[in-house]
Amino acid sequence: xxxxxxxxxxxxxxxxxxxxxxxxxxxxxxxxxxxxxxxxxxxxxxxxxxxxxxxxxxxxxxxxxxxxxxxxxxxxxxxxxxxxxxxxxxxxxxxxxxxxxxxxxxxxxxxxxxxxxxxxxxxxxxxxxxxxxxxxxxxxxxxxxxxxxxxxxxxxxxxxxxxxxxxxxxxxxxxxxxxxxxxxxxxxxxxxxxxxxxxxxxxxxxxxxxxxxxxxxxxxxxxxxxxxxxxxxxxxxxxxxxxxxxxxxxxxxxxxxxxxxxxxxxxxxxxxxxxxxxxxxxxxxxxxxxxxxxxxxxxxxxxxxxxxxxxxxxxxxxxxxxxxxxxxxxxxxxxxxxxxxxxxxxxxxxxxxxxxxxxxxxxxxxxxxxxxxxxxxxxxxxxxxxxxxxxxxxxxxxxxxxxxxxxxxxxxxxxxxxxxxxxxxxxxxxxxxxxxxxxxxxxxxxxxx
Amino acid sequence: xxxxxxxxxxxxxxxxxxxxxxxxxxxxxxxxxxxxxxxxxxxxxxxxxxxxxxxxxxxxxxxxxxxxxxxxxxxxxxxxxxxxxxxxxxxxxxxxxxxxxxxxxxxxxxxxxxxxxxxxxxxxxxxxxxxxxxxxxxxxxxxxxxxxxxxxxxxxxxxxxxxxxxxxxxxxxxxxxxxxxxxxxxxxxxxxxxxxxxxxxxxxxxxxxxxxxxxxxxxxxxxxxxxxxxxxxxxxxxxxxxxxxxxxxxxxxxxxxxxxxxxxxxxxxxxxxxxxxxxxxxxxxxxxxxxxxxxxxxxxxxxxxxxxxxxxxxxxxxxxxxxxxxxxxxxxxxxxxxxxxxxxxxxxxxxxxxxxxxxxxxxxxxxxxxxxxxxxxxxxxxxxxxxxxxxxxxxxxxxxxxxxxxxxxxxxxxxxxxxxxxxxxxxxxxxxxxxxxxxxxxxxxxxxxxxxxxxxxxxxxxxxxxxxxxxxxxxxxxxxxxxxxx
Numbered sequence: 014x015x016x017x018x019x020x021x022x023x024x025x026x027x028x029x030x031x032x033x034x035x036x037x038x039x040x041x042x043x044x045x046x047x048x049x050x051x052x053x054x055x056x057x058x059x060x061x062x063x064x065x066x067x068x069x070x071x072x073x074x075x076x077x078x079x080x081x082x083x084x085x086x087x088x089x090x091x092x093x094x095x096x097x098x099x100x101x102x103x104x105x106x107x108x109x110x111x112x113x114x115x116x117x118x119x120x121x122x123x124x125x126x127x128x129x130x131x132x133x134x135x136x137x138x139x140x141x142x143x144x145x146x147x148x149x150x151x152x153x154x155x156x157x158x159x160x161x162x163x164x165x166x167x168x169x170x171x172x173x174x175x176x177x178x179x180x181x182x183x184x185x186x187x188x189x190x191x192x193x194x195x196x197x198x199x200x201x202x203x204x205x206x207x208x209x210x211x212x213x214x215x216x217x218x219x220x221x222x223x224x225x226x227x228x229x230x231x232x233x234x235x236x237x238x239x240x241x242x243x244x245x246x247x248x249x250x251x252x253x254x255x256x257x258x259x260x261x262x263x264x265x266x267x268x269x270x271x272x273x274x275x276x277x278x279x280x281x282x283x284x285x286x287x288x289x290x291x292x293x294x295x296x297x298x299x300x301x302x303x304x305x306x307x308x309x310x311x312x313x314x315x316x317x318x319x320x321x322x323x324x325x326x327x328x329x330x331x332x333x334x335x336x337x338x339x340x341x342x343x344x345x346x347x348x349x350x351x352x353x354x355x356x357x358x359x360x361x362x363x364x365x366x367x368x369x370x371x372x373x374x375x376x377x378x379x380x381x382x383x384x385x386x387x388x389x390x391x392x393x394x395x396x397x398x399x400x401x402x403x404x405x406x407x408x409x410x411x412x413x414x415x416x417x418x419x420x421x422x423x424x425x426x427x428x429x430x431x432x433x434x435x436x437x438x439x440x441x442x443x444x445x446x447x448x449x450x451x452x453x454x455x456x457x458x459x460x461x462x
Numbered sequence: 463x464x465x466x467x468x469x470x471x472x473x474x475x476x477x478x479x480x481x482x483x484x485x486x487x488x489x490x491x492x493x494x495x496x497x498x499x500x501x502x503x504x505x506x507x508x509x510x511x512x513x514x515x516x517x518x519x520x521x522x523x524x525x526x527x528x529x530x531x532x533x534x535x536x537x538x539x540x541x542x543x544x545x546x547x548x549x550x551x552x553x554x555x556x557x558x559x560x561x562x563x564x565x566x567x568x569x570x571x572x573x574x575x576x577x578x579x580x581x582x583x584x585x586x587x588x589x590x591x592x593x594x595x596x597x598x599x600x601x602x603x604x605x606x607x608x609x610x611x612x613x614x615x616x617x618x619x620x621x622x623x624x625x626x627x628x629x630x631x632x633x634x635x636x637x638x639x640x641x642x643x644x645x646x647x648x649x650x651x652x653x654x655x656x657x658x659x660x661x662x663x664x665x666x667x668x669x670x671x672x673x674x675x676x677x678x679x680x681x682x683x684x685x686x687x688x689x690x691x692x693x694x695x696x697x698x699x700x701x702x703x704x705x706x707x708x709x710x711x712x713x714x715x716x717x718x719x720x721x722x723x724x725x726x727x728x729x730x731x732x733x734x735x736x737x738x739x740x741x742x743x744x745x746x747x748x749x750x751x752x753x754x755x756x757x758x759x760x761x762x763x764x765x766x767x768x769x770x771x772x773x774x775x776x777x778x779x780x781x782x783x784x785x786x787x788x789x790x791x792x793x794x795x796x797x798x799x800x801x802x803x804x805x806x807x808x809x810x811x812x813x814x815x816x817x818x819x820x821x822x823x824x825x826x827x828x829x830x831x832x833x834x835x836x837x838x839x840x841x842x843x844x845x846x847x848x849x850x851x852x853x854x855x856x857x858x859x860x861x862x863x864x865x866x867x868x869x870x871x872x873x874x875x876x877x878x879x880x881x882x883x884x885x886x887x888x889x890x891x892x893x894x895x896x897x898x899x900x901x902x903x904x905x906x907x908x909x910x911x912x913x914x915x916x917x918x919x920x921x922x923x924x925x926x927x928x929x930x931x932x933x934x935x936x937x938x939x940x941x942x943x944x945x946x947x948x
Contacts (some may be wrong), residue, residue: 058742064543065566070822071549072530082523089530089549098529106525109602110515113523141566203744203865212744212865247942250711280518281625281661281668389861390892390944391872395661395670396703400892400944402861402870418868421892421944423711459711459944 015192016139017051017176019069020091022190025049025180028091032075033182035100041077041107042118042184046317047091048072050177055144057152058169067141077103081112115344118318121185123340123350125321130314132307133193135221139174147172147198147228155200155232164243165236168201168212174222187319195310196222200231204239211245213238218444220308238385241406245416247460248407254381254434255422255456256374256408261384262362262436262451263443266300268392268399268426270357273327273335275342277394284397284426288333294430297366300328302335304358311359311445315352322352327360331430361447364436371439374450376411382458383408384422397426421459429453465776466587469648473638476509477531477551487553488640489578491535495560496642497576498567500537502802503642505560506779507533507551508821510635511597517609517628525602534821535559538803539567547822581646585783588776590769591678593650596632604681605630608656612693616660619697622704625661630654632680639781647781652678653772653928657917658692662700671700672874676772676916676928683770692915699856699875702887709876709891709945715848716893716941717879719855720841722914724933727762727834729862729869730897733922735789735797736815736827737804739864746867746897747795755795756901759837762790764799766814766830772916772928773831775814780825784814789832790901801827819925829920833932837907841935844906846882852943853877853884854893867897891945900938908935 029045036043049071056063073096074087084106086099151170159165175195182188199216215235217226226234257265269285277283285293304322306312315321318340326334338346339354369377383406390401400423406413437449478484488505496503509531516524533556534547546562548555609628616626633653640646657674673696677683718726739745747755756762766775766784775784780802787797800808801816804827817828845853853876860871872892877884913932920929 062542062568064545064824066545066824067562067566068545068547068822069549070532070547084525084527086527087530088528089532095529099527102527102529105600106527106602109606110525111521111523113521116523145566145568210746210865212863280627281663282659282670284668286668388863388868388894389859389870389872391858391874391890393670393874393890395668396889398890398946400709400872400890400946402868402892402894402944418866419894419896419942421711421870421894421942423709423891423944423946425946457711457946459942461713461942 015176017053017174018049018178019051020049020071020178022178025178026188026190028073028096029180029182030188032073032096032100033184035097036075036077037184039100039104041079041104043075043077044118044183044318046074047180048177050175052175053139053141053144054171054173055148056169056171057148059167060152063169065141065145073099075099075103077107078117079104079107081114082107082110083116084110115341118183118185119320119340119350124185124187124319125315126187130191131305131309131312133191133220133312135194135308137194137196137222139176144172144174151198151200151228151231154228155202158232158236159202164204164206165239166203166205168203170200171198173197181317181319183319189315191314194220196225198225198231200235202235202239204243206243208244211239211242213242218310242404242416245404245418247419248417249461250459252455253458254378255453256378256381256383257451258383258385259439259441259448259450260443261387262448263446264387265451266360266362266446266448269430270337270360272394273333273337275336275338275346278336279342279345282394284394289336291333292331293333293427294328294331295433296331297364298328298331298433299326299363301361302327302358306359309359311357313358316354318350318354320350320352322358357445359445362436366435368435368438371437371450374437374439374452375408377435377452378408379411380409382417392426399424399426399429419460423457423459463587463589464591464593464650465585468587468593469650470646472593472636472650473648476636477507477638481551483551483553485581485646487556489581491556491560492579492640492642493576494557495535495537495563498564500539500642501806502538504780505533505535505640506821507638508635510633512631512633513597514629514631515602515605515609517613520613522606522609532821533559535563536824537563541807543803543824545824579642579644581640581644583643583645585647585777585781590767590774590776591652594652594680595634596652596654596680597634608689612658612689615690615693616697620701622662622664622701623660623697624663626658628658630656637779639777639779641781645781647777649776652680654679654683656684658696660696660700662704664704667704669700669703671696671698671703674915674917678770678772702875706887706889708947709852709888710943710947711945713940713942715851715937715939716943717844717848717851717853717935717937718933719853720908720910720912720935721932722918723854723857724833724931725857725860725871725918727933728829728832728920728931729860729871730895730900731762731789732764732829732832733862733864734867734897735799737798737800737808738827740798741804741808745864750795753795754793755898756790756793757904758793759907760790760793760901760904761788761835762832763788763835764829764832768831771831771913771930773930775830778814778816779818780812780816782812782814782816784830787813799827799829801825817927819927823925826922826925828922828927829929831913831930833911833913834934834936836909836911836934839906839908841908841910844908844935844937845879847906847937848879848882851879852888853879868894869897870894889946891943894942894944900941903939904936905939906937910934
């Protein structure tokens with residue numbers, strides 16, 4: 014038995030199937046998704062526990078399809094009365110809305126009734142007591158490192174464990190479950206000098222505790238990041254080369270993936286309209302999706318319609334080969350589902366252009382800006398207009414000269430994609446995305462001049 | 463009327479009866495919760511339901527209903543917070559949740575016998591919003607007709623409007639706070655949010671416009687004139703953005719229009735004046751109480767008691783009636799926003815700013831309705847005073863780094879101003895600054911104070927809440943504008 018879950022697989026399966034059966038009694042086809050999650054979390058700062066949490070949550074969501082119409086309803090209760098109410102509400106909605114020929118369950122032959130599903134659960138100690146010990150250990154190390162440098166002060170250290178169970182049932186007889194786990198640690202470091210204060214953090218997230226980055230490494234990294242950010246100043250407005258470190262590079266990939274999502278496409282809310290078969294990025298770039306990586310943070314054997322994804326190219330040599338489609342968005346676009354009703358699985362960006370490790374990437378940048386943080390800003394999904402307040406370093410001759418803040422970067426995402434010179438070998442996994450740093454030759458930097 | 467006995471009656475009907483719960487059971491659970499020794503112990507019950515209807519491609523073919531309930535149990539012991547939440551609020555489960563909190567103490571603590579708490583304290587009623595339930599109306603015909611009218615009117619405004627998406631979301635939330643000091647208080651919080659996005663296309667160019675209305679009301683809070691004005695705002699924004707040129711880059715004077723641009727003060731001032739950031743000495747405003755932090759004429763207020771606003775609360779999520787807190791008075795830092803935890807540790811009193819996203823989240827010091835007070839200047843004079851700069855009327859949210867005070871926000875509707883005249887619309891640009899520096903550069907404050915249209919939300923530590931922001935037209939002499947034009 015898991016440490017944090019209080020319902021078992023059979024209970025979730027029963028609730029999902031019961032909901033589908035009740036909808037069937039009213040003449041509807043249906044899909045029911047039941048989720049249950051347990052959490053243990055502790056935050057420690059300066060040796061004191063700031064917050065300890067131990068909680069559970071659950072939800073049942075039902076979508077019914079009736080006479081070409083659909084309705085959705087959800088509840089936090091699994092009892093029969095709550096499920097009956099949800100069925101009634103979903104049917105009521107289906108009776109009110111206009112028909113949509115694209116709203117239906119996927120064809121049964123697309124469902125992954127059986128077959129391999131990637132491992133999403135790692136057996137690890139996840140009790141509230143285990144989190145308390147982990148957070149204390151991380152806080153102790155962070156405090157020791159902070160004590161070694163008068164400019165540093167330890168912020169909070171957090172240990173978080175989550176276990177989740179999911180059951181999906183449909184009118185076509187599909188009923189499968191998935192067990193997931195997630196372990197996270199992060200620590201915050203503050204640095205201060207005459208120029209002011211800055212905070213930075215380092216985190217690790219995995220599906221099992223053994224794979225987490227060691228507390229010493231996390232704390233040292235957070236300290237190094239905070240220390241390096243001291244003395245930051247603006248640079249004057251100019252056009253220059255920009256190197257996005259892996260953390261910020263992952264954000265850029267997420268924006269591109271959002272534009273290739275089925276809902277963005279059929280709503281015309283994408284800066285990459287009608288992209289399949291079109292070259293939208295530099296020809297040396299590949300973006301691959303892999304749903305099946307064991308213990309991958311965005312792995313899954315099937316989506317919330319019961320359809321499996323596939324290991325495939327999203328971009329090959331800069332050309333779009335695939336979108337992220339559910340059966341609904343697929344029908345709107347005249348295409349088949351790609352098993353991405355819940356968004357993208359694990360993504361990896363690679364380049365065939367000349368590249369190297371972090372130091373080599375700095376040399377390739379030569380003179381320009383390294384971006385380590387997006388402070389905030391927006392991408393206009395319709396036009397691709399992209400503008401961000403950023404923080405990072407100024408680099409001359411391949412060497413970091415000083416930290417930079419109070420500057421902006423602006424451009425359009427399509428232009429940025431075309432202008433990527435290379436992707437570094439300094440690959441990091443940031444959630445669902447694997448990427449090295451991204452080098453773009455020419456961007457508009459805004460600063461005090 | 464709302465709050466007081468009315469809200470307690472509603473809470474009994476929504477929460478107690480389905481779960482077989484009564485005050486004695488809550489008192490026992492509180493005793494269990496506080497029995498390990500606590501400076502503060504409370505239970506926060508919540509029942510909510512939501513109904514939404516979505517218009518896409520000219521048709522309302524999607525709808526959604528959601529219901530949930532649960533309880534959050536918390537203790538604070540010398541600043542140490544222990545928390546558990548559960549969707550099951552039946553008496554046995556409630557005791558289990560309270561015990562789960564006690565087991566979070568180092569070494570655990572489940573042995574001591576604890577007497578129950580007598581819940582004898584009550585709060586007064588309020589008239590900020592009615593105790594109505596917008597979700598109870600199951601007939602969607604009227605709302606569907608409104609959504610279809612939005613589609614028709616938006617497309618009718620201009621042939622370049624090629625896509626309209628609109629959504630209405632009706633929410634009924636009933637909350638109940640019970641604490642170890644004997645308080646039992648409730649509130650009924652109705653909410654209706656109508657929002658739309660339009661896409662305009664011309665000659666291969668595409669642009670977006672958006673608008674919305676949020677009210678603590680039901681259908682009768684949305685008259686045709688307000689809806690038509692919303693449609694006009696969204697379509698105007700999309701058509702302007704179709705013509706927009708790249709924004710300039712560099713430091714320049716800016717004029718911010720009335721209403722939502724007040725998000726500037728929410729980010730640049732408000733977050734830095736939340737009690738938790740001061741207790742932990744993290745805020746860039748730490749230690750500056752009583753000092754001048756802004757130009758004279760700059761008065762910033764957080765007021766949770768403005769009728770009908772989504773940031774307003776009859777009681778906060780700890781049972782405290784909200785204050786009107788003057789944060790900055792004529793340029794001088796005068797106030798902080800507090801919840802019970804941080805007020806208790808700072809020897810202050812709660813200002814009724816203890817808010818949480820749901821029972822599954824911990825209360826934090828949060829803003830309610832935060833705005834810059836009116837000044838004297840005529841808005842047209844403010845624009846006319848600009849030789850070269852930008853005039854921004856709508857923003858797409860913003861962020862602040864509490865530690866450094868650096869904030870940013872991104873325009874979705876702005877114009878280039880030259881010689882006191884609006885010249886051409888500008889594409890989205892991110893404006894950046896440091897809170898205390900920007901405040902000193904406020905040189906003109908208009909007399910046209912307005913609050914946002916009811917769409918403002920605020921995120922903090924992963925919790926999202928509805929707030930209001932507002933301001934009159936104002937001029938800031940120097941701000942960094944990050945556009946694409948070189």
